[in-house]
Amino acid sequence: MPELPEMETYKTLLRSFIGGRKITDVAIQREKSINVAVERFVNEVSNQTIQKISRRAKYLVFQLENGSCLLLHLMLGGWMFFGKEEDKPERTIQVKLSFGDQHLFFIGLRLGYLHLLSPEMVDEELEKIGPEPLAPAFTLEAFHQRLEKRKGTMKSVLINQEVLAGIGNRYSDEILWHAEIHPNKKVHELNESQSLRVFESIQFILRKGIEQGGYMENPLFKGDGKTGHYQMFVHDKEGEQCPRCHAQIIKEEISSRKTFFCPNCQQ
Incomplete structure (x- = not known):
């Protein structure tokens, strides 16, 4: 999607x-x-x-x-x-x-x-959609406010459109890998450093996705050299090596979604 x-x-x-x-x-x-x-x-x-x-x-x-x-x-x-x-x-x-x-x-x-x-x-x-994560008003403080009183896993929170706008199954995997956070980690278990890493990874991964035209395989127009150049780090990479620690990427069902992550460097 x-x-x-x-x-x-x-x-x-x-x-x-x-x-x-x-x-x-x-x-x-x-x-x-x-x-x-x-x-x-x-x-x-x-x-x-x-x-x-x-x-x-x-x-x-x-x-x-x-x-x-x-x-x-x-x-x-x-x-x-x-x-x-x-x-x-x-x-x-x-x-x-x-x-x-x-x-x-x-x-x-x-x-x-x-x-x-x-x-x-x-x-x-x-009207029920959450804030845009790349908007200037979406600060670290605003992110903390979105997480307050939220229950469940980090995976479920990131894909919840009422919490944040526009992040789905693919980019939630990418964000959590970049932040070195296990997708099954509970929101309330994040310490201050981990919360900051997730916030910064949201910014980094989404901006990188935009700069590289997203992941869409199909071109928008004849001769399209813009769309589809984003290369996933972990999503849909089951059995391949983690780009960071070279452990094997695994796939599990988390929050009813196929979720890809590194069991070694995502804690």
């Missing part, structure tokens, strides 16, 4: 591709990927200029000139491709937004969706 670095990469690239451009046509191949009748969606979205593209947690919000918004959540398996019809991947397209002879294809939206909402409805949809 795309997480904060992937969606931030999409946001930045799509701003340059479609920001300020008019949607000339809309095609819906899977009605379950939208939230209103197809006719209404097409009528309200067609001929609208995209005035702004923003990210909140794992969501993208496309603001249209008529005041409506498109709220995108790719969920598991979802991705996008931008380009001409002849360049599109040989995959089933659920939704297509056209910009003249170029199109934004939404692919793999079996669980994901593109919903037409008012700004107020978007705010309501996102």
Whole structure:
């Protein structure tokens, strides 16, 4: 599932591709990927200029000139491709937004969706999400406040969107490895030094993910050299050597998620 670095990469690239451009046509191949009748969606979205593209947690919000918004959540398996019809991947397209002879294809939206909402409805949809971990206001003190009275493991806290925005299964593994913290460690067991390490690792890993275009295997456009260059340290590396201590990385189910970590240097 795309997480904060992937969606931030999409946001930045799509701003340059479609920001300020008019949607000339809309095609819906899977009605379950939208939230209103197809006719209404097409009528309200067609001929609208995209005035702004923003990210909140794992969501993208496309603001249209008529005041409506498109709220995108790719969920598991979802991705996008931008380009001409002849360049599109040989995959089933659920939704297509056209910009003249170029199109934004939404692919793999079996669980994901593109919903037409008012700004107020978007705010309501996102109101329970925690703070953005890369925002200037997210200080060490703010992090400590988010952890106060939290129970459970560090893994469960990091992937809880009501605690922090945008961190999912993959990057929680990466963050905890970088901080040398066992994913099963209880939140209340963190000492001051360990808490600082987690905070700094959140910043480091997410910024590194953004700088390297996230982990997405599929390119956003033909000739895309930006997306998908982040190389995981431990996630999905079961049986490989830890990059730090060379012990064998293992996989366990923690907080109902497949979790990868080093049993030697993560304590």
